[in-house]
Amino acid sequence: MVQYNQTRFDASFAALSDATRRGVLVQLGLADASITDLAQKFHMTLTGMKKHVSVLEQAGLVTTEKVGRVRTCKLGQRRLEEEAAWIENYRQLWSARFDALDSVIEELTQKEKADGRRKRK
Amino acid sequence: MVQYNQTRFDASFAALSDATRRGVLVQLGLADASITDLAQKFHMTLTGMKKHVSVLEQAGLVTTEKVGRVRTCKLGQRRLEEEAAWIENYRQLWSARFDALDSVIEELTQKEKADGRRKRK
DNA sequence: TAAATACTGAACCATATGGTTCAGTATAAT
DNA sequence: ATTATACTGAACCATATGGTTCAGTATTTA
Known part of the structure; x- marks a missing residue:
């Protein structure tokens, strides 16, 4: 560090x-x-x-x-660029995790649809 | 406190x-x-x-x-949006002041040019 | 049932923080 | 030459912070 x-x-x-x-x-x-x-x-x-x-x-x-x-x-000279960048990076990490959750949900939804179709057959 | x-x-x-x-x-x-x-x-x-x-x-x-x-x-749910926004606003204030300084410099530069032209006459 | 695991809360410690007052020093105004 | 202004530094106070240990409780695991 x-x-x-x-x-x-x-x-x-x-x-x-x-x-x-x-x-x-x-x-x-x-x-x-x-x-x-x-x-x-x-x-x-x-x-x-x-x-x-x-x-x-x-x-x-x-x-x-x-x-x-x-x-x-x-x-002063410093304009919090790095601090803004840190926060931005944190938000991207958060989004990444959120997207991951989304795709899990998406997957489950697809599976359910498939199950639904299977049942209906 | x-x-x-x-x-x-x-x-x-x-x-x-x-x-x-x-x-x-x-x-x-x-x-x-x-x-x-x-x-x-x-x-x-x-x-x-x-x-x-x-x-x-x-x-x-x-x-x-x-x-x-x-x-x-x-x-958590909070993604530091407001904090990022605060920093962004601060940076804009900073820029505004910086631009003001720029235009003062610009003005001085113009004045100098004018003076230069006058001298050369 | 007994032992290990995972956390929790209270108490403690040293240092930091956000404020004050008081006693200066340096500079400006009269 | 006085007096007022603007700041500065030291000392002090109460609370906050970042960490610890120690003594629990609740939950697994063996």
Whole structure:
């Protein structure tokens, strides 16, 4: 198991598991914002918001730059491509299994039809 | 911190934030498995694996059924459609911002060209 | 009937998480 | 030169998480 990738996924899914952080991502999609802006918007202390931003930054989902007193936050380089791909892969596995079930049912149905025909003869 | 308002998203992204649980999902994509099967595969106690399965079940990603002594786990009904959609929406927001940046650059480029033409006159 | 198997729940442990307050530092505004 | 603003870091708190062991219960199997 490649630890690097594992921890990256861990970090990004963990970052997304909090409603406030998802909200921050959406917000930053609309406009860049300072820590103060975000803290006010989400009714939280500066320190609290700083922590959330750090988590998002750690996961590569947000980047920040401090100019003077103000730290401005914006959407980061990472666009969750790999996470989307993982989910897509999971959904394909699921579909594969579902299709397998379908074909079993199909088979049973065919068998029943055949039995029906045999009976009728 | 009582999490009385824990959303579906919180639960499913949190479920995905652990490498073992992602592994279990992949495994169950290949074949149904008992708690014992999974515990062995992931080198963990039965009790530990039971907890992971419970988390996945809580998030609707896995369903289980106990027949006799054996609890069989399989992929659940939920296929992370909404989670995939959320990520897709985030990526569109990101793209929108990126495109905005592009058009600023485009504008600057045009301006430079114009300046160039002016200079050359 | 006795022994092995498969799970389950309670209790415990260490660390992580999401929040706070408080006491700073650096920068901007007056 | 003061004062207000914006952030930062340390310390603290309550609960969550990821794991364990131990002591069961229920179900097969011999």
